[in-house]
Amino acid sequence: EDQVTQSPEALRLQEGESSSLNCSYTVSGLRGLFWYRQDPGKGPEFLFTLYSAGEEKEKERLKATLTKKESFLHITAPKPEDSATYLCAAFSGNQFYFGTGTSLTVIP
Amino acid sequence: ETGVTQTPRHLVMGMTNKKSLKCEQHLGHNAMYWYKQSAKKPLELMFVYNFKEQTENNSVPSRFSPECPNSSHLFLHLHTLQPEDSALYLCASSQDIQGSGNTIYFGEGSWLTVV
Numbered sequence: 001e002d003q004v005t006q007s008p009e010a011l012r013l014q015e016g017e018s019s020s021l022n023c024s025y026t027v028s029g030l031r032g033l034f035w036y037r038q039d040p041g042k043g044p045e046f047l048f049t050l051y052s053a054g055e056e057k058e059k060e061r062l063k064a065t066l067t068k069k070e071s072f073l074h075i076t077a078p079k080p081e082d083s084a085t086y087l088c089a090a091f092s093g094n095q096f097y098f099g100t101g102t103s104l105t106v107i108p
Numbered sequence: 109e110t111g112v113t114q115t116p117r118h119l120v121m122g123m124t125n126k127k128s129l130k131c132e133q134h135l136g137h138n139a140m141y142w143y144k145q146s147a148k149k150p151l152e153l154m155f156v157y158n159f160k161e162q163t164e165n166n167s168v169p170s171r172f173s174p175e176c177p178n179s180s181h182l183f184l185h186l187h188t189l190q191p192e193d194s195a196l197y198l199c200a201s202s203q204d205i206q207g208s209g210n211t212i213y214f215g216e217g218s219w220l221t222v223v
Contacts, residue, residue, distance in 0.1 A: 004150070034211065043112075043198050043214035087151075089212075094205050096212060098150040 002027040004090050006099035013078055013106050021073040021102045023088035032091040033071045035064050037084045038101065044087055078106045111135040112215035114199050120221045121189065129184040129218045131199030138204045140182040141212065142174060145196040157182060158205045189222045196220075 005024045013019055025033065032051055036044035048057045050066040057064050061082065063074045073086055085101040112133045121127050133140060142154040156164035157176040171193075173185040182199055199215040 032210065036214075041217075041219070043114075043200075043217045046211055046213060049211055089151075091210060096151075096153070100148060100150050 002090075002092060002095075002097050004088060004097045004099040006086075006088060006102050008102060009100070010103045011105070013075075013104070015079060015106055015108050016077045018074070018076045018078070020075070021086055021104070023071040023073070023099055024069060025071070025088075025090040025097070026069075027090045027092035027097055029092050030090055031093075033066055034089045034091065034096070035071070035073055036087040036089070038087055039084050047086075075104070078104075080106045080108050082106050112199055112201055112213055114197075114215035114218050116218060117216060118219045118221075120223060121186065122223055123189060123191070125189075126185070126187040128186065129197055129199075129220075131182040131184075131215055133180055133182075133199075133201040133213075133215075135201055135213060137201040137213075138179050139202045140176060140179070141200040141202075142172075142182065142184050143198040143200060143214075145198055145217070151198070155184075156205060163205065186220070189220075191222050194221045 007022045032049050034049050035047040038044045048064040053068045055066050061076050065072045083106045085103045087101045089096045089098045115130045139158045144152040153166050154168045155174040160176050171188050175183040196217045198217045200212045202210050202212045
């Protein structure tokens with residue numbers, strides 16, 4: 001069954017405490033792995049797309065990596081404004097398979 | 109400012125009411141989507157339109173009725189909803205539904221409460 005699993009479900013970090021979020025996928029023929037950020041009460045905001053194993057992309061304190069089975073979103077020295085839910089989605093065939101997200105809270 | 113605009117942002121309706129959600133995209137995309145987001149669940153794809161033609165209907169109850177008059181506008185007509193339909197309804201668009209560079213861009217969502 002095609003699916004995407006994100007872990008942990010929730011993560012609390014002290015400001016400056018680096019960590020990683022995991023996105024495991026079991027889809028055939030991955031055509032793209034997407035990361036989104038969602039603030040409470042708002043729609044998901046696009047962050048990154050990764051297409052092949054070994055690819056990495058960075059944006060400010062965020063870096064996304066991809067292997068053949070999973071993707072990681074590394075957060076370096078997070079700030080309170082990084083608090084949000086982070087969603088990943090695998091694109092296979094003509095469908096997006098979304099995970100349930102990781103809710104990140106960064107404490108000052 | 110998002111390229112996908114949804115109205116209204118919040119809607120409370122009774123089970124016998126009829127209302128509509130509206131979505132407009134300013135990105136020149138050809139594909140538009142309706143997703144439902146409920147707490148602790150993955151986004152649920154409801155409908156897909158590509159070049160104004162409906163290409164997918166994921167077993168959505170008939171009390172939800174989509175309309176796509178052109179590639180920039182998408183509506184979701186609601187009637188005789190149930191309390192379990194309360195959720196965040198997200199509109200999204202992408203260049204088209206084919207190809208690997210197919211990023212979906214979401215609107216801010218419409219919070220629906222059915223009482």
